[in-house]
Amino acid sequence: MNDMTPIAKSTTPKDWETDQEVRWCPGCGDYAILKAVQRTMPEIGARPENTVFVSGIGCSSRFPYYMETYGFHTIHGRAPAVATGVKLANPDLDVWIITGDGDALSIGGNHTMHLIRRNLDCQVLLFNNEIYGLTKGQYSPTSRVGTRTPSTPFGSVDRPANPCAFALGAGGRFIARAIDVHKNLVGVLKAAYAHKGTGFVEIFQNCIVYNDDVFAPFTEKKNAAGSQMWVEHGKPLLFDGGTKGLTMDRERLVLKVVDVVDGDWQAAGVIVHDQTNRGLAHMLVEMPFGAFPMALGVLFDDPAPTFESAVVTQNIEAAKGKTPNLQHLLSQGQTWQVEKEPRAE
Amino acid sequence: MATAAHEVTPQEASAHPLAESVVVRFAGDSGDGMQLTGGQFTLSTALSGNDLATFPDFPAEIRAPQGTLFGVSAFQINFGSTAVDTAGDAPDVLIAMNPAALKVNVGQLKAGGLIIADEGEFGERNLAKAKYAANPLTDGSLAKWQLLSFNISQLTLDAVKPFGLGNKEALRCKNMWTLGLALWMFDRDRQPIIDWLKSKFAKAPVLAEANIAALNAGHAYGETAELAGPMKQHHIGVAPAEPGLYRTVTGAEAISLGLVAGVQLANVPMFFGGYPITPASAILHFLSRLKEYGVTTFQAEDEIAAIASAIGASYAGQLGVTSSSGPGIALKGEAMGLAIMTELPLVIVNSQRGGPSTGLPTKTEQSDLYQAVYGRNGDAPMPVIAARSAADCFDCAIEAVRIAVQYMTPVMLLTDGYIANAAEPWLVPDISSYAPFPVEFAGKQEMKDKLASENPDEWKFLPYGRDEKLKRPWVKPGTPGLLHRIGGIEKAVGTGNLDYGAENHQKMTEIRRDKVANIAVPDQIVELGETSGKLAIVGWGSTFGPIHQAVRRARAKGLDVAHIHIRHIWPMPANLGDLLRGYDRIIVPEMNTGQLKTVLRDQFLVDAKPLNKVSGQPFLISEIEAAIDAALAAL
Numbered sequence: 003m004n005d006m007t008p009i010a011k012s013t014t015p016k017d018w019e020t021d022q023e024v025r026w027c028p029g030c031g032d033y034a035i036l037k038a039v040q041r042t043m044p045e046i047g048a049r050p051e052n053t054v055f056v057s058g059i060g061c062s063s064r065f066p067y068y069m070e071t072y073g074f075h076t077i078h079g080r081a082p083a084v085a086t087g088v089k090l091a092n093p094d095l096d097v098w099i100i101t102g103d104g105d106a107l108s109i110g111g112n113h114t115m116h117l118i119r120r121n122l123d124c125q126v127l128l129f130n131n132e133i134y135g136l137t138k139g140q141y142s143p144t145s146r147v148g149t150r151t152p153s154t155p156f157g158s159v160d161r162p163a164n165p166c167a168f169a170l171g172a173g174g175r176f177i178a179r180a181i182d183v184h185k186n187l188v189g190v191l192k193a194a195y196a197h198k199g200t201g202f203v204e205i206f207q208n209c210i211v212y213n214d215d216v217f218a219p220f221t222e223k224k225n226a227a228g229s230q231m232w233v234e235h236g237k238p239l240l241f242d243g244g245t246k247g248l249t250m251d252r253e254r255l256v257l258k259v260v261d262v263v264d265g266d267w268q269a270a271g272v273i274v275h276d277q278t279n280r281g282l283a284h285m286l287v288e289m290p291f292g293a294f295p296m297a298l299g300v301l302f303d304d305p306a307p308t309f310e311s312a313v314v315t316q317n318i319e320a321a322k323g324k325t326p327n328l329q330h331l332l333s334q335g336q337t338w339q340v341e342k343e344p345r346a347e
Numbered sequence: 348m349a350t351a352a353h354e355v356t357p358q359e360a361s362a363h364p365l366a367e368s369v370v371v372r373f374a375g376d377s378g379d380g381m382q383l384t385g386g387q388f389t390l391s392t393a394l395s396g397n398d399l400a401t402f403p404d405f406p407a408e409i410r411a412p413q414g415t416l417f418g419v420s421a422f423q424i425n426f427g428s429t430a431v432d433t434a435g436d437a438p439d440v441l442i443a444m445n446p447a448a449l450k451v452n453v454g455q456l457k458a459g460g461l462i463i464a465d466e467g468e469f470g471e472r473n474l475a476k477a478k479y480a481a482n483p484l485t486d487g488s489l490a491k492w493q494l495l496s497f498n499i500s501q502l503t504l505d506a507v508k509p510f511g512l513g514n515k516e517a518l519r520c521k522n523m524w525t526l527g528l529a530l531w532m533f534d535r536d537r538q539p540i541i542d543w544l545k546s547k548f549a550k551a552p553v554l555a556e557a558n559i560a561a562l563n564a565g566h567a568y569g570e571t572a573e574l575a576g577p578m579k580q581h582h583i584g585v586a587p588a589e590p591g592l593y594r595t596v597t598g599a600e601a602i603s604l605g606l607v608a609g610v611q612l613a614n615v616p617m618f619f620g621g622y623p624i625t626p627a628s629a630i631l632h633f634l635s636r637l638k639e640y641g642v643t644t645f646q647a648e649d650e651i652a653a654i655a656s657a658i659g660a661s662y663a664g665q666l667g668v669t670s671s672s673g674p675g676i677a678l679k680g681e682a683m684g685l686a687i688m689t690e691l692p693l694v695i696v697n698s699q700r701g702g703p704s705t706g707l708p709t710k711t712e713q714s715d716l717y718q719a720v721y722g723r724n725g726d727a728p729m730p731v732i733a734a735r736s737a738a739d740c741f742d743c744a745i746e747a748v749r750i751a752v753q754y755m756t757p758v759m760l761l762t763d764g765y766i767a768n769a770a771e772p773w774l775v776p777d778i779s780s781y782a783p784f785p786v787e788f789a790g791k792q793e794m795k796d797k798l799a800s801e802n803p804d805e806w807k808f809l810p811y812g813r814d815e816k817l818k819r820p821w822v823k824p825g826t827p828g829l830l831h832r833i834g835g836i837e838k839a840v841g842t843g844n845l846d847y848g849a850e851n852h853q854k855m856t857e858i859r860r861d862k863v864a865n866i867a868v869p870d871q872i873v874e875l876g877e878t879s880g881k882l883a884i885v886g887w888g889s890t891f892g893p894i895h896q897a898v899r900r901a902r903a904k905g906l907d908v909a910h911i912h913i914r915h916i917w918p919m920p921a922n923l924g925d926l927l928r929g930y931d932r933i934i935v936p937e938m939n940t941g942q943l944k945t946v947l948r949d950q951f952l953v954d955a956k957p958l959n960k961v962s963g964q965p966f967l968i969s970e971i972e973a974a975i976d977a978a979l980a981a982l
Contacts, residue, residue, distance in 0.1 A: 022844065051827040066832050067845060072824035074662055075834025077685050083652035087659025087667060090643055091618050095824055116648040313643065321639035328611055328778050332604055336390045337594040
């Protein structure tokens with residue numbers, strides 16, 4: 003086979019496009035995410051034949067059809083389980099999971115939790131639009147209380163799930179947030195890919211038909227500066243053009259917003275982001291938006307051994323020194339020989 | 348004509364076991380170690396050259412409250428000098444370790460059979476727990492049987508006294524004392540058990556010695572003691588058997604071994620995704636130890652993840668296998684549809700148990716046949732194979748692997764709780780006699796096609812292109828040039844692209860139907876009797892033993908009856924319809940309310956009559972004999 007393997011050459015975003023007609027609503031945030039992923043692939047040096055996109059069900063889960071890679075559009079909520087089988091069967095593959103808020107946190111919540119706790123080496127891109135799009139606009143597990151939809155005509159009453167807090171609570175080692183149309187998405191995807199283990203990325207994705215502008219308070223250009231806080235490892239937690247930052251209220255052990263005068267963030271006691279600090283990550287993902295900015299970028303990145311490497315290592319260790327011999331295996335246990343002549347009574 | 352199930356009368360049910368075989372039932376509290384005792388007795392019996400069949404019958408509770416009726420655990424073994432196909436109808440010997448064990452089991456004991464009871468356990472408290480108003484050992488209520496009662500508890504305590512064990516630990520040796528007595532009764536060698544105890548208690552030699560002492564004491568008791576008439580040593584002759592190496596095997600072991608053999612013959616690694624469930628977990632346990640055979644096992648978070656991970660592994664180029672029992676199989680239904688739609692190989696093992704819902708977790712039933720054949724949304728044909736016995740599981744598992752990889756389809760392998768747990772002697776197969784069926788992944792040839800084509804840039808790989816068997820190619824991700832996407836949405840013919848078109852769906856539905864319908868399965872044979880005649884008894888799965896014995900006995904009486912046993916439930920053998928139409932009457936005994944019967948009537952328009960039993964217990968030979976007599980009398 004080697005003789006026919008094409009010599010690895012660098013790819014362009016175009017190489018990652020399929021001939022399939024993209025079937026999302028015009029103006030859907032998914033288009034921007036697709037472009038960002040197609041731009042990311044050449045930058046991380048990925049090979050199309052070595053890449054597998056696995057998705058569940060929902061608008062976002064059509065994604066694999068549009069990527070010129072191997073792809074598996076599975077069933078509702080089960081992409082993490084299918085991806086686990088793919089990766090265990092061939093750990094050399096780059097596995098990307100594409101899912102949505104309903105797919106990952108409602109019907110597939112169990113699998114999402116276990117994928118993250120096991121720390122399978124893969125990327126999870128959770129397109130959060132706080133709505134069920136494909137089924138025509140019912141509220142989702144991330145919809146805010148009071149969301150009016152066909153199934154909640156008087157407003158939803160149940161409290162929403164927070165995807166990043168869920169992922170962190172499940173033991174996640176890489177937690178990031180990004181926005182569909184924001185230029186930083188590519189950088190976040192690259193960081194997720196570089197992380198060995200489950201790279202969990204919540205992408206705020208606008209559903210133009212059923213939940214338009216639900217994230218506008220922090221995604222609209224005019225609101226962005228004052229409400230988006232893009233974090234960076236080793237850099238102070240600043241926003242609003244560096245005029246505001248986060249500090250620790252030591253008495254109450256909570257974060258608080260402080261004004262930064264003349265750029266002197268140190269004087270204001272602004273915290274320097276440490277992406278390996280789990281406690282800080284918990285506080286960042288839990289910050290109520292409004293009183294606080296929306297924390298974006300790589301919020302937590304602290305690698306740990308991956309599931310598939312542990313499985314492979316154990317398989318090798320347990321097999322060490324044992325020669326597979328099926329005939330021998332069949333003949334194990336309590337055996338006896340029946341001679342040609344039946345024994346006399 | 349009515350098709351009501353045949354009701355078995357008590358007269359019909361009273362059995363006449365073959366003189367050359369003996370049925371022994373060990374019964375006690377679920378903490379008394381009866382399964383262990385039975386298992387060791389089975390080994391010693393196999394080693395002495397008898398044919399045998401066993402039936403472990405234990406409660407769903409791990410440790411039910413001591414002494415209660417629902418906490419009774421029993422292990423039955425039928426062994427003899429002729430071929431033994433069932434665990435036997437009525438026991439000849441019942442060993443009852445407490446009043447509850449006696450109460451639950453004595454009703455099934457053959458009239459005149461022998462009861463051995465531990466009178467040390469027949470105190471007031473235990474009698475009350477078993478709801479006995481008076482002590483049955485002394486009130487004469489057991490008069491129709493032979494009774495031997497002695498204080499096994501005390502005799503055991505005496506035997507292990509030198510080892511200084513606590514009372515509780517010492518009493519735990521009771522089962523070995525009982526086993527020792529049973530070994531003496533049937534002239535069995537103690538040495539294999541002694542060896543086994545030494546290795547089991549290698550880290551606690553005192554326990555090994557105490558158990559051996561109890562075993563020897565029980566044996567000596569039989570040999571020397573002051574025993575009354577019925578306790579005489581039985582010697583069962585050696586069953587004539589094909590020469591070769593034998594071992595005992597349970598269905599769970601044979602399925603595991605068959606799966607390993609299957610993937611070796613197919614030359615692909617195995618990925619097993621499972622979730623614990625009674626009685627299927629034994630397969631997960633067994634395969635978890637076989638890393639050197641290229642087996643990866645994954646205990647998933649639930650049944651759905653178990654099958655979904657197996658599908659993922661199949662997509663990535665290993666053979667995905669999953670296993671469960673009824674409720675778990677129900678959860679896997681949607682994913683089976685995905686495997687059918689994406690045409691990936693997959694083996695699904697269903698160790699059936701009593702249902703619906705949680706049903707009877709530790710009891711056996713054959714009531715998942717509809718679920719296997721029809722239980723999915725959409726037109727979702729899937730091959731189904733049913734194993735008839737523990738040993739048969741090996742070949743059935745290989746057959747399931749073969750069909751899965753040769754046709755790119757999920758395959759369901761049906762077994763049941765009885766087969767999974769029961770042990771039987773197995774002539775160890777010569778694996779070199781099995782023809783390999785190596786998988787060819789797409790790659791080399793497709794790249795050659797591309798290079799050879801007139802316009803390589805226009806060349807297109809067809810992931811849903813098909814061979815003469817309608818099989819699509821199996822492509823491993825990682826293969827350059829064959830990138831493609833699959834999924835659960837309807838596929839376009841050939842390209843596999845998403846396609847909702849009306850004509851396309853019609854065509855693809857027909858392709859999926861034809862692919863499965865045209866799977867080459869061997870012609871149906873007749874196990875016993877003629878290929879046409881007055882009566883055929885048609886079975887599937889674990890009813891093989893009782894049907895076979897019943898038909899053998901009926902034929903010995905000169906009755907015109909045949910036994911047909913169907914392994915390929917779907918698709919069915921091509922000759923089956925014509926074969927069935929050659930009999931005047933057809934009876935289908937099943938441990939359900941008539942599922943195969945319905946499928947046969949539907950497929951072949953034959954007047955198949957049901958004989959049903961859903962008590963959680965296997966058929967008795969006598970129940971099937973009675974049905975044969977009734978059917979022939981009515982002709």
